[in-house]
Each structure stands twice: as structure tokens, then as C-alpha cells.
């Protein structure tokens with residue numbers, strides 16, 4: 001059993017709850033209010049900005065050339081794929097900078113990105129990478145779950161399609177390789193930190209749907 005199989009098994013109860021979260025169920029049924037999706041997109045804009053930035057931060061600390069290259073390739077895939085698609089969605093929904101700035105980053109999104117930053121600063125690149133993995137891997141798993149049913153709403157279908165796209169699958173596999181290679185390099189204490197960072201990110205992924213569903217605010 002690979003290290004990523006082990007940590008996925010540990011996080012599976014959390015993943016299962018993501019698969020059936022009302023946000024996901026309503027997205028595939030087409031009943032998710034557009035205002036909820038809009039809120040999600042704005043929060044995810046903050047999330048992805050930090051997430052892309054973290055690839056560069058981790059790469060800057062990594063001693064392994066292949067790892068640095070893979071992280072920077074991952075960042076490029078995100079920017080060309082997901083981030084570009086999101087920009088199109090912002091246009092379609094007429095989401096302007098002012099609305100984004102006015103809403104600001106919500107508590108759960110803030111906590112999630114800071115968890116990833118903390119994983120890197122306390123555990124180093126391998127732990128930082130493990131914290132990034134649920135983002136790639138869980139979204140692909142959600143995409144696979146929703147693939148057969150799809151969504152009657154074109155925008156929601158576009159969202160699903162991104163996470164089952166070949167480029168995305170390649171990016172997921174690259175991250176899985178990085179985490180498994182990292183796990184072989186480090187000592188058992190750091191390996192435990194990697195598992196913990198991965199499971200916490202999986203918990204934050206679940207909280208992220210709930211944050212959007214509730215349109216969470218600071219007050």
C-alpha cells in the first residue's frame with residue numbers, strides 16, 4: 001500500500017461527507033442557488049491565489065530539483081486551466097473586483113490557507129506538499145462522482161468538467177508522486193506530520209463546502 005493510499009484511507013470518512021454535502025448534491029441536481037455558487041467562486045478566488053502562491057513558496061524551499069519543477073508545472077496547470085476558467089465564470093456572472101474586495105476572505109477559507117502555510121513553515125516542503133494534495137485529489141474524486149449524472153446547469157457542468165479533464169488528472173498524478181517520494185525521504189515523525197497535514201486539509205475541504213453553503217461571514 002502506498003503512503004497516499006494509507007492517508008486517503010484515513011481521510012475517507014471526511015471525503016465521503018464531501019461527496020454527499022448539500023453543496024455538491026445541489027450542484028449536480030442543478031438546484032444550488034446561483035448566489036451560493038457566486039459566493040463559493042469569490043472565496044475560491046482567494047483560495048486559489050494563495051494555493052498557487054504556495055506552490056512557488058514550497059518550490060523555493062525544496063532541495064529536490066524534480067520536485068521544484070513539478071510544483072512549478074502544477075502552478076502553470078492551475079493558472080492555464082482552473083484559474084482561466086474561473087476568470088471566464090467571473091465574466092459570465094459579472095463579478096467585479098469591488099464585489100470581491102467587499103466580501104473579503106471568509107473565516108474558513110482564511111483558516112484553510114493558513115493551515116497550508118503553517119504546514120510548510122513547521123514541517124518543511126514535504127509536509128507542505130502533503131497539505132496541498134487534498135485540493136487536487138479530492139476535487140478529482142468529486143468530479144468522478146458527479147461525472148455520470150453531470151449537472152443541468154451549464155456553469156456547474158463546466159465546473160465538474162475541469163476536474164475530470166486530462167490535464168487535471170496529470171496534475172493529480174504528479175502530486176501523488178511527489179507525496180509518495182517525499183514520504184520515502186523523510187523520517188517517521190515528518191511522515192506523521194504529512195499524514196496529519198493531509199487529513200486536516202481534507203477536513204478543511206469539507207468545511208469549505210459548508211462555508212459556501214452558509215455564506216459564512218466574520219460576524
Ligand SMILES: Cc1ncc(CO)c(N)n1
Nearest residue numbers: 044047082135136139208
Ligand atoms: C477549496 C478548494 N479546494 C480544491 C480546489 C481544486 O483546485 C479548489 N479550487 N478549491
